[in-house]
Amino acid sequence: MLRRYLKLLGVQLKASGLQALQYRADFLTDGATSLAWTFTALAPLLVVYGERPSIAGWTFGEALLVVGWFTLLQGVLEGAINPSLTGVVEHIRKGTLDFVLLKPADAQFLVSTQRFLPWRAINVLTGVGLFIYAFWKLGRWPSGLGLLASGVLLCTSTLLLYSLWILTVSAAFVVVRVDNLTYFFTSIFDAARWPASVFRGGLALFFTFVIPLALMTTYPAEAMLGRLPWQSLVGAVLGSMVFAWVARRVWLRSIGHYTSASS
Amino acid sequence: MSLRNTVRAFPTLLKVGFSESVAYRAELLVWVLSTTMPLIMMALWTAVARTAPVGRFGQADFVGYFLATFAVRQLISSWAAWLINWEVKQGTLSMRLLRPISPLWAYAAENIAAFPMRLVVAVPVTVLGVVLVGWQVVPRSVVGWGLFAVSILGGWLITFLANAIIGSLSLFMDSSQKLMEVYLVLFFVCSGYMYPVELFPPGLRTLIDWLPFRYQIGLPTELMTNAHGTAEALRLLAFQWGWVAVLAVGTMGVWRYGLRRFAAFGG
Numbered sequence: 001m002l003r004r005y006l007k008l009l010g011v012q013l014k015a016s017g018l019q020a021l022q023y024r025a026d027f028l029t030d031g032a033t034s035l036a037w038t039f040t041a042l043a044p045l046l047v048v049y050g051e052r053p054s055i056a057g058w059t060f061g062e063a064l065l066v067v068g069w070f071t072l073l074q075g076v077l078e079g080a081i082n083p084s085l086t087g088v089v090e091h092i093r094k095g096t097l098d099f100v101l102l103k104p105a106d107a108q109f110l111v112s113t114q115r116f117l118p119w120r121a122i123n124v125l126t127g128v129g130l131f132i133y134a135f136w137k138l139g140r141w142p143s144g145l146g147l148l149a150s151g152v153l154l155c156t157s158t159l160l161l162y163s164l165w166i167l168t169v170s171a172a173f174v175v176v177r178v179d180n181l182t183y184f185f186t187s188i189f190d191a192a193r194w195p196a197s198v199f200r201g202g203l204a205l206f207f208t209f210v211i212p213l214a215l216m217t218t219y220p221a222e223a224m225l226g227r228l229p230w231q232s233l234v235g236a237v238l239g240s241m242v243f244a245w246v247a248r249r250v251w252l253r254s255i256g257h258y259t260s261a262s263s
Numbered sequence: 264m265s266l267r268n269t270v271r272a273f274p275t276l277l278k279v280g281f282s283e284s285v286a287y288r289a290e291l292l293v294w295v296l297s298t299t300m301p302l303i304m305m306a307l308w309t310a311v312a313r314t315a316p317v318g319r320f321g322q323a324d325f326v327g328y329f330l331a332t333f334a335v336r337q338l339i340s341s342w343a344a345w346l347i348n349w350e351v352k353q354g355t356l357s358m359r360l361l362r363p364i365s366p367l368w369a370y371a372a373e374n375i376a377a378f379p380m381r382l383v384v385a386v387p388v389t390v391l392g393v394v395l396v397g398w399q400v401v402p403r404s405v406v407g408w409g410l411f412a413v414s415i416l417g418g419w420l421i422t423f424l425a426n427a428i429i430g431s432l433s434l435f436m437d438s439s440q441k442l443m444e445v446y447l448v449l450f451f452v453c454s455g456y457m458y459p460v461e462l463f464p465p466g467l468r469t470l471i472d473w474l475p476f477r478y479q480i481g482l483p484t485e486l487m488t489n490a491h492g493t494a495e496a497l498r499l500l501a502f503q504w505g506w507v508a509v510l511a512v513g514t515m516g517v518w519r520y521g522l523r524r525f526a527a528f529g530g
Contacts, residue, residue, distance in 0.1 A: 029441050036448040043452045044307065047462055051317050056310045183297040191303045198310040 008105060009113055016116035023119075030119040034075075038126050041067050041193050056197040061138035063195055065221040068130030069157075070193040073216060075123025076158055077189065083115040085165050086182055089172045097258065108166070108251055131224070142224045149223035149233055156240035157216040161189075163240070163247035164211065170247075170254040192217045212239065268363045276369060280376025288380060295384050298336050304457050305329035318462055327400040327488055328459055330392040334385040335483045336456070338378065339418040343370040344443045347430025352438065356525065367427055367518060374423055400488050407489065410496050414483040417503040421479050424510035427518065434521030449474075455481025461490075475510070478503035 020026070045067060049060040058066070088111045091097040100110050135141055142150075168185055188211060191199075196214035199207055207213045215236050222228040284291060308325040311317055320328065347370070350356040359366040392400040402408045429446055433439040451457060453476040460471055460481045471477050482499050485491055491499065 033441060033444050033448075036445055040448050040451045040457075044304065044457045047458050048307065048311055050464065051462070052311060052314075055307075056313075184293050187297040187299050190300060191306070194303070194307050199306050200310070203306065 005105070005109060008109070012113040013116060017118060020116075020118045026119045027122075030117075031122045034071075034120075034122045034126055037074075038067075038071050038123075038130070041070060056195060058195045058197070059138075061134045062221065062225060064130055064134035064137065065224055066195050066217050067193055068127045068134060069217040069220050070127075071130060072124050072127030072154075073157055073161065073192070074189070075121050075125075075127060077161055077186075078123065079117050079120035081112075081162055081165050082182060083117050084112050085169050087111065087114050088169050092172050092258070101255070101258075107255060108248070112162070112166075143226050146224050146226040149228060150220040152233065153215075153220040153223055153236060156236050157220065159240045159244050160212055160216055163244045166247040166251050170250045173254040173258055189213070195221070212243070215239065265363075269365070269368055272364050273368065273372060276364075276372035277376045280373045281379065283373070284377040284380045291377070291380055292384075294340075295337060295381075298333065300451075300456065301329040301332040301336065304332075308458065318459075320459065320462075323396050324488075327392050327396040328484065330388055330395075331400055331484045331487045332456060332480060334388045334392075335415070335418070335480055335487065337381040337385045337388075338415050339422050339479055339483065340377075340381065341374050341419065341423040341426045343374065343423060343426040344430040344439070346370060346373075347427070348433045348438055348440055348443075351430075351433045351525070360522075360525075367514070370427065371423060374419070402487060403489060406493065407486070410493070410500065411483065411486045413500060414478075414486050414503065417500065417507055418479045418483045420507045421475050421503070421510060424507065424514050425475065427514045428510065431514070431517040431521045434525050450476050450479065453477060454479050455484060459485075472502070475506040478506055 045060070045063055048055060049063070053059065055063070088097070091100060091111070097107075097111075101107050103110060165185070191207060192213040196204065196207060196218040199214075204214075208215070219228055219232060219236055223233070305325060308317070308320070308329070309322045312320060312322045312325055316322075316324075347356075350359065350366075356366065359369060362369075389401060402411050425446065426443075429439050429443050432442060436442075453460075453471050453474055455477050460468065460477050463471060478499070482503055485499075486496055
């Protein structure tokens with residue numbers, strides 16, 4: 001069972017990879033746009049830290065780590081999650097989702113692996129670059145344990161992002177016209193570029209529990225700095241699993257209510 | 264494509280555009296919700312101003328500024344670049360070219376016609392600003408409101424014309440979507456959308472004063488929140504309309520040369 005799905009994943013990855021090789025020039029243009037968007041994330045930080053040495057308990061170097069995680073996850077989102085799921089919306093609208101459902105494999109697996117954009121992974125490199133610069137700026141290096149914890153959190157963040165996306169796509173079964181939901185989703189994710197302690201009161205609760213942005217970028221950055229309490233780490237792992245489970249239930253429910261558009 | 268035809272057709276185009284914007288109101292709402300950047304920036308800057316004000320901005324001033332930015336962004340929006348890119352790629356531009364009115368006017372009409380629906384969003388946000396911060400977030404005099412209205416028109420024209428130029432470039436280079444992204448990045452950084460431009464370091468500020476971006480959002484927002492006296496406002500408005508003129512000439516040029524290269528797909 002597992003082997004069959006791994007093989008399927010390999011096939012899908014190969015197809016996307018070959019397609020990416022056809023458009024090699026995209027490597028340059030995507031790289032340039034990735035750097036440009038990183039600059040928009042950095043510009044406000046530069047202006048803000050021109051005024052103050054530390055904001056909401058974060059120095060410039062530390063906040064850079066959060067921006068680094070933000071950029072890295074954006075790479076994951078745009079390279080591995082967005083392309084497939086915009087495809088699903090298209091399938092739902094045209095009614096071609098029927099063909100996916102007819103195939104003898106799990107539909108959620110098939111639709112979530114149908115397309116990858118490897119060149120978008122440049123954002124991941126930009127993120128790593130930001131980490132190195134941030135730690136050079138801080139004048140110390142992360143501990144092995146901290147790196148390990150942040151690695152675990154990278155997995156939970158990806159899982160969270162993916163589950164959020166599945167939930168968004170499930171909405172597509174109801175409202176159909178959701179191509180701009182991509183933009184909506186990206187703009188909510190924009191709030192993850194600041195350390196979570198910037199938000200106060202209701203917003204802080206909202207971004208921790210409803211849309212867990214704090215878990216995605218602030219926790220891994222804190223883990224790298226070696227100041228994330230282990231309870232938070234456990235909480236993040238459990239929380240993301242619950243989230244994924246809920247997303248799976250919702251997906252199955254909406255698939256159940258799917259009425260083809262073609263016939 | 265005489266002027267007379269255009270003047271006669273324009274009201275109808277507006278009517279069609281308005282009906283479209285009402286019909287697709289849910290989509291419009293999602294677009295509006297996806298311009299939440301000012302609100303995210305508001306969270307950051309109010310956190311910064313928690314201990315002490317930044318420049319002339321205290322916490323309340325930042326709330327007022329960014330709510331105004333949010334409202335202004337709704338009113339100066341244009342999406343012509345995407346539309347032109349799409350129509351050039353699909354070849355449907357040829358249908359528009361058959362009509363006795365320049366497609367540029369049609370794109371403009373579509374944008375203008377969505378204005379009332381966008382006002383429906385902008386007005387409550389402004390009211391919220393007044394409730395939270397006080398009357399200083401809206402112009403205090405009739406002259407102030409007049410200047411603000413002129414700046415909104417100018418800001419929209421700059422956005423629309425820049426969109427039209429970038430869109431027309433797709434006639435030369437297959438797709439100008441990436442170019443649009445570069446433009447958007449510059450717009451985000453230089454327009455006062457993410458922070459008031461006056462917080463920029465002095466050297467960069469002179470540069471920004473000469474670029475078109477701050478006249479798209481920064482200037483209308485500043486006029487809305489009474490940041491300038493009348494004389495200074497008039498000086499900045501002159502700059503804004505100078506850019507409108509430059510971009511209008513540019514649009515005509517690029518569009519005209521580009522159309523000669525246009526070869527529609529399909530039949």
